[in-house]
Amino acid sequence: MVETDYLIVGQGLAGTWLHHFLEQAGKHCLVIDQFNPYSASQISSGIVNPITGRKLVKTWLFDTMHDFAKPAYLRLEEMFDIQIWHDRNIVWLLQSEQDLNNFSARSATEGYAHHIAAVERGNWRNGFQSAVGYAEVKGNYIDTTLLINAYRKYLQQTNQLREDFVKTDDLKLLPDGVQWKDVRAQKIIFCEGYLAAQNPFFTHLPHAPNKGEVLIIEAPELQLIGHLVKGGAFLVPLSDGLYWAGSQYNFDEIDENATVNGRLEIETALQRMLTVPYTVVNHWAGIRPSTMQRRPLVGIHRQFPQIGILNGLGTKGVLMSAYFAHLLSELLVHNQLLPKEIGLI
Numbered sequence: 001m002v003e004t005d006y007l008i009v010g011q012g013l014a015g016t017w018l019h020h021f022l023e024q025a026g027k028h029c030l031v032i033d034q035f036n037p038y039s040a041s042q043i044s045s046g047i048v049n050p051i052t053g054r055k056l057v058k059t060w061l062f063d064t065m066h067d068f069a070k071p072a073y074l075r076l077e078e079m080f081d082i083q084i085w086h087d088r089n090i091v092w093l094l095q096s097e098q099d100l101n102n103f104s105a106r107s108a109t110e111g112y113a114h115h116i117a118a119v120e121r122g123n124w125r126n127g128f129q130s131a132v133g134y135a136e137v138k139g140n141y142i143d144t145t146l147l148i149n150a151y152r153k154y155l156q157q158t159n160q161l162r163e164d165f166v167k168t169d170d171l172k173l174l175p176d177g178v179q180w181k182d183v184r185a186q187k188i189i190f191c192e193g194y195l196a197a198q199n200p201f202f203t204h205l206p207h208a209p210n211k212g213e214v215l216i217i218e219a220p221e222l223q224l225i226g227h228l229v230k231g232g233a234f235l236v237p238l239s240d241g242l243y244w245a246g247s248q249y250n251f252d253e254i255d256e257n258a259t260v261n262g263r264l265e266i267e268t269a270l271q272r273m274l275t276v277p278y279t280v281v282n283h284w285a286g287i288r289p290s291t292m293q294r295r296p297l298v299g300i301h302r303q304f305p306q307i308g309i310l311n312g313l314g315t316k317g318v319l320m321s322a323y324f325a326h327l328l329s330e331l332l333v334h335n336q337l338l339p340k341e342i343g344l345i
């Protein structure tokens with residue numbers, strides 16, 4: 001029998017960060033993950049955007065999560081000698097006088113001003129359709145694929161990963177822990193992304209998974225190295241003239257199939273944004289593990305204290321994963337209670 005402190009199910013952003021913080025606290029964990037090249041963490045655009053929506057509202061807990069997550073990501077950069085965290089202004093292409101006025105007002109609002117680098121009338125750059133104006137918001141791009149893959153290698157090299165799928169039927173609840181196959185642990189923590197909605201221990205939670213499709217395009221005439229662009233779609237520069245383009249929100253089709261309609265929706269937005277030619281080189285679909293209240297699902301099961309969850313990271317997985325994985329590790333290791341607003345489970 002193999003003994004470990006915690007079994008972590010899933011190695012997306014949630015499982016990766018939870019493993020990191022528990023390891024830092026001196027705990028031993030075994031991660032069980034069935035690799036999925038279309039998991040949310042693999043195909044995410046990795047954008048950290050302080051201001052969202054038509055009403056230009058600041059992301060919930062943004063400053064707290066950002067202040068915590070940045071040094072944590074930088075520590076992992078150092079550990080693996082890779083660059084994951086990039087400071088990037090997000091250029092919002094503004095199509096109406098009202099959008100321009102709203103941004104001007106926001107740039108003078110307390111708590112928002114330091115996030116907005118510029119609000120200007122006129123076109124931003126060649127290569128883009130004309131617009132009434134543009135705003136530059138201070139944001140970040142996080143290379144989540146690079147991080148997940150580097151961390152996976154580390155787990156493999158240190159014998160802390162098993163490539164397998166955890167079925168709850170294979171789980172035995174013991175008086176002082178759990179057993180899965182030949183492994184015994186004090187607790188099992190599910191970091192399953194959207195599949196948590198099918199986990200019988202957690203079907204009562206307010207899951208609201210939604211699908212997003214993504215195009216990888218080649219646009220050699222677009223020189224976008226240091227910026228991210230937000231028009232009808234988001235454009236994120238990758239490398240070698242490639243761009244991530246997407247994404248929409250589909251709450252009805254919860255599968256990882258890339259569709260003709262999904263591609264059409266993104267291409268329509270791109271044609272309204274760009275004046276330069278592009279070709280589509282890849283098309284993917286993935287599922288965001290969102291919740292009805294747009295709040296994460298973090299904690300220990302009320303009836304079964306051997307079982308926990310870190311989920312519901314929704315559209316903000318980059319910041320939430322680091323911040324809430326740390327809070328969960330503090331609960332597990334030091335019994336430190338979670339803030340009330342996230343004690344959802």
Ligand SMILES: Cc1cc2nc3c(=O)[nH]c(=O)nc-3n(C[C@H](O)[C@H](O)[C@H](O)COP(=O)(O)OP(=O)(O)OC[C@H]3O[C@@H](n4cnc5c(N)ncnc54)[C@H](O)[C@@H]3O)c2cc1C
Nearest residue numbers: 010012013014034041044045046047166193212316317318
């Ligand atoms: C198109 C798209 C764009 C996005 N863009 C952004 C963005 O710009 N910024 C941002 O902050 N967030 C973004 N997100 C959201 C972000 O990617 C997610 O919130 C985050 O990646 C979720 O991480 P996770 O670890 O909870 O789940 P996942 O990434 O889905 O990982 C779950 C892992 O667990 C494995 N697994 C599941 N069940 C089992 C089981 N029973 N046994 C073994 N393995 C299992 C899966 O195979 C997978 O590897 C985006 C998401 C999508 C889909």
